[in-house]
Amino acid sequence: xxxxxxxxxxxxxxxxxxxxxxxxxxxxxxxxxxxxxxxxxxxxxxxxxxxxxxxxxxxxxxxxxxxxxxxxxxxxxxxxxxxxxxxxxxxxxxxxxxxxxxxxxxxxxxxxxxxx
Amino acid sequence: xxxxxxxxxxxxxxxxxxxxxxxxxxxxxxxxxxxxxxxxxxxxxxxxxxxxxxxxxxxxxxxxxxxxxxxxxxxxxxxxxxxxxxxxxxxxxxxxxxxxxxxxxxxxxxxxxx
Numbered sequence: 001x002x003x004x005x006x007x008x009x010x011x012x013x014x015x016x017x018x019x020x021x022x023x024x025x026x027x028x029x030x031x032x033x034x035x036x037x038x039x040x041x042x043x044x045x046x047x048x049x050x051x052x053x054x055x056x057x058x059x060x061x062x063x064x065x066x067x068x069x070x071x072x073x074x075x076x077x078x079x080x081x082x083x084x085x086x087x088x089x090x091x092x093x094x095x096x097x098x099x100x101x102x103x104x105x106x107x108x109x110x111x112x113x114x115x116x
Numbered sequence: 117x118x119x120x121x122x123x124x125x126x127x128x129x130x131x132x133x134x135x136x137x138x139x140x141x142x143x144x145x146x147x148x149x150x151x152x153x154x155x156x157x158x159x160x161x162x163x164x165x166x167x168x169x170x171x172x173x174x175x176x177x178x179x180x181x182x183x184x185x186x187x188x189x190x191x192x193x194x195x196x197x198x199x200x201x202x203x204x205x206x207x208x209x210x211x212x213x214x215x216x217x218x219x220x221x222x223x224x225x226x227x228x229x230x
Binding site for chain 2: 043059
């Protein structure tokens with residue numbers, strides 16, 4: 001079982017470049033999430049998708065776009081990267097979505113992004 | 117702003133000792149979860165406690181929840197060097213208002229010395 005797979009694991013960009021982080025899960029989970037982790041800030045939610053076909057902003061959505069391509073895949077796009085987006089990005093998924101109550105997240109291994 | 121705040125930020129103990137980490141939060145919750153993160157890895161779910169529960173156990177883990185004080189604690193008994201990691205609390209709001217989102221705290225870095 002692969003669980004949640006993120007690509008790439010590492011990426012270096014120049015300011016203004018664009019890129020897409022890919023995420024796929026093989027657990028038939030309804031909900032998927034993108035978080036960023038910065039030192040001293042914990043994990044902050046960027047965007048999430050409660051179910052296929054829906055996406056919603058999280059705490060820090062500015063500068064990012066997402067696509068829920070199908071039930072398995074949820075991508076995060078940086079259209080014009082900025083140094084403030086240097087971070088470790090985590091994709092996660094959960095069984096429940098919407099009004100079902102508690103959601104236990106399964107995380108990917110993370111993608112470390114550096115913007116110069 | 118972060119919903120959960122862990123205390124202490126860092127904790128260093130000897131193998132065999134118990135480790136206690138605390139989490140405080142601000143708003144009403146549906147559930148509270150604890151996750152572990154080993155260096156350079158993703159987070160792994162440890163235990164979930166619902167708002168109508170006061171205590172839960174899982175192996176060497178004991179979690180308590182006091183909704184009147186908006187706080188939780190994670191106790192790891194008989195710690196091992198392999199328990200060295202960052203530990204995060206995460207709060208889940210009520211589905212009708214916050215849907216499926218979890219809000220994470222900043223974490224406690226636990227170091228268990230052999």
